[in-house]
Amino acid sequence: MRQRRxxxxxxxxxxxxxxxxxxxxxxxxxxxxxxxxxILQDIHxxxxxxxxxxxxxxxxxxxxxxxxxxxxxxxxxTPMTYQEFIGEPGNRQRYWARNHIGWSHLxxxxxxxxxxxxxxxxxxxxxxxxxxxxxxxxxxxAGSVNVVDLHGRFDQVVCLDCRRLFSRxxxxxxxxxxxxxxxxxxxxxxxxxxxxxxxxxxxxxxxIESFVVARCPACAGTLKPDFVYFGxxxxxDRVERSYAMVDAARALLVAGSSLTVMSGLRFARHAAxxxxxxxxxxxxxxxxxxxxxxxxxAGVSGALTWLAAELPAL
Numbered sequence: 491m492r493q494r495r496x497x498x499x500x501x502x503x504x505x506x507x508x509x510x511x512x513x514x515x516x517x518x519x520x521x522x523x524x525x526x527x528x529i530l531q532d533i534h535x536x537x538x539x540x541x542x543x544x545x546x547x548x549x550x551x552x553x554x555x556x557x558x559x560x561x562x563x564x565x566x567x568t569p570m571t572y573q574e575f576i577g578e579p580g581n582r583q584r585y586w587a588r589n590h591i592g593w594s595h596l597x598x599x600x601x602x603x604x605x606x607x608x609x610x611x612x613x614x615x616x617x618x619x620x621x622x623x624x625x626x627x628x629x630x631x632a633g634s635v636n637v638v639d640l641h642g643r644f645d646q647v648v649c650l651d652c653r654r655l656f657s658r659x660x661x662x663x664x665x666x667x668x669x670x671x672x673x674x675x676x677x678x679x680x681x682x683x684x685x686x687x688x689x690x691x692x693x694x695x696x697x698i699e700s701f702v703v704a705r706c707p708a709c710a711g712t713l714k715p716d717f718v719y720f721g722x723x724x725x726x727d728r729v730e731r732s733y734a735m736v737d738a739a740r741a742l743l744v745a746g747s748s749l750t751v752m753s754g755l756r757f758a759r760h761a762a763x764x765x766x767x768x769x770x771x772x773x774x775x776x777x778x779x780x781x782x783x784x785x786x787x788a789g790v791s792g793a794l795t796w797l798a799a800e801l802p803a804l
Contacts, residue, residue, distance in 0.1 A: 529786045530796050533769050536741065536784060537801060540767075541615075543739040544608055545757055546622045546629070547747025549772055553602040553791045554628055572719035576650070579703075582712070587701035589715060590665050591676050593658060596626060596644060604745070604791030605632035607798035612636065614803040619735030623747055623754050625717040638732050640724055640753060642717030651711025661704060661713070668702040724753050736760055741767040741783075746790040749778040 548556070574581045609632045611617050619636045622629055625644040629637050645658045666673075679694040706713055718724050736742055742761040749755040749770075758778040761768050767783040770776055771793045779785055786793060 523788075526786065526788045526793070527796075529784065529788075530793060530800075533771075533784055533786065534797065534800055536767050536769065537616075537743070537797070539802070539804070540740040541618050541738070541804060542741040542743050542767075542769075543618045543735040543757075543761075544611070544620045545742060545744045545747060545754060546608070546620070546624060547745070547749075547754060547772075548624060549746025549748070550604045550622075550790050550794075551599070551602070551624055551626055551628055551746070553604060553789075554599045554626075556596065556599055556626060569720050572722035575714065575719060576712070583701055583703050584698050586665070586703050586713075587672075587698045590662070590669070590701070591673065593644070593662055594673055597659070597662075599626060599628065601628045601632035602791050604794045605629055605634070607791070607794035608745075609633035610798040611794075611801070614801075616801060616804060618738040619732075621732045621735060621754075621757060623751075625715075636735075638728050638735070640718075640728055640732060642715070644715060644717060646716035647713050648716045649706035649709060649711045650714055652706060652709040654706065654708050655716060656707070656713070658715070664704045664707075665702075668704060669700075672697075672701065718753075732757060733760060736766075737764075739766065741769065744768065744770045744772065744776070744778065745794060746772055747776065748772065748774065749776045 570581060570585050575585060576582075605628050608617075608620060608629060612620065612634055617636070619638065620629060620634050621638045621640055623640050625639065625641055627639070627643055627645055647656050647658055647661050648654070649656070675697055676694075679697055704713060705711065736757050739761075742758060744754075744758060747754050749758060755777055758768050758770075758781050762781040768778070768781050769784050769786075770778060770782045771786045771788060771790055773787060773789065776782075776785075
């Protein structure tokens with residue numbers, strides 16, 4: 491297994507200007523180190539002429555300004571578990587207050603060159619499908635179609651009582667009406683940390699305690715973001731659809747995931763058990779490095795852009 495380690499990624503939220511595929515490929519070629527290009531050529535040789543599945547994680551969205559969980563430079567954090575969320579009203583108040591702040595930032599993030607590259611790979615017939623651990627919906631915004639949002643999606647909320655789905659944008663309007671001036675006070679208090687699930691850390695306890703939580707507009711039940719919390723199971727149909735994508739592929743490309751949680755690692759293990767090539771592109775070590783046929787320790791967006799420009803269509 492070959493690997494290299496370049497520098498760290500960016501943090502904060504940003505809106506990136508669009509770029510054409512040709513411009514992105516030219517810029518990527520200029521930025522890639524010689525050693526990285528050599529490993530990419532090995533990956534190119536391995537994937538050429540094969541349909542493959544792609545599994546992406548938070549490391550792909552860092553170039554859209556969304557911090558990841560475990561990459562180099564990521565701040566340590568302990569996400570709220572499902573059991574904590576449903577167990578105490580105070581936990582739900584704290585979560586929704588922080589989520590309201592995080593949503594106001596995350597909703598402005600744009601797809602980056604890596605998302606665009608994955609969409610081009612699909613458009614050229616190279617993919618059996620895309621499994622993403624991200625909830626930010628940036629793959630869909632970039633044009634990807636055959637996508638499993640493994641951990642759900644941040645743009646929807648679900649009622650835990652009546653199971654109805656609602657738009658997160660609609661809920662934002664309701665929360666703003668219930669909490670006038672809250673975002674301005676939060677900005678003045680200072681946001682310490684943002685997270686990929688639209689969570690935000692705020693030190694002002696009084697600000698959190700003042701937050702009014704919205705109830706389900708249909709049944710007055712408990713609302714929860716429509717994504718999988720720690721301690722909550724991924725819905726069975728998503729898992730089965732993801733396995734089918736790997737089964738139909740001749741290789742699995744993992745991009746921007748540390749594979750720390752089993753929800754993603756199981757697909758790398760499944761591919762390796764079937765004797766299929768496993769390619770991992772990620773900054774830093776992953777839990778699946780021992781499964782990798784080739785490992786490239788590099789920026790994900792640049793590597794995917796290079797592959798989308800160089801791999802021949804099927």
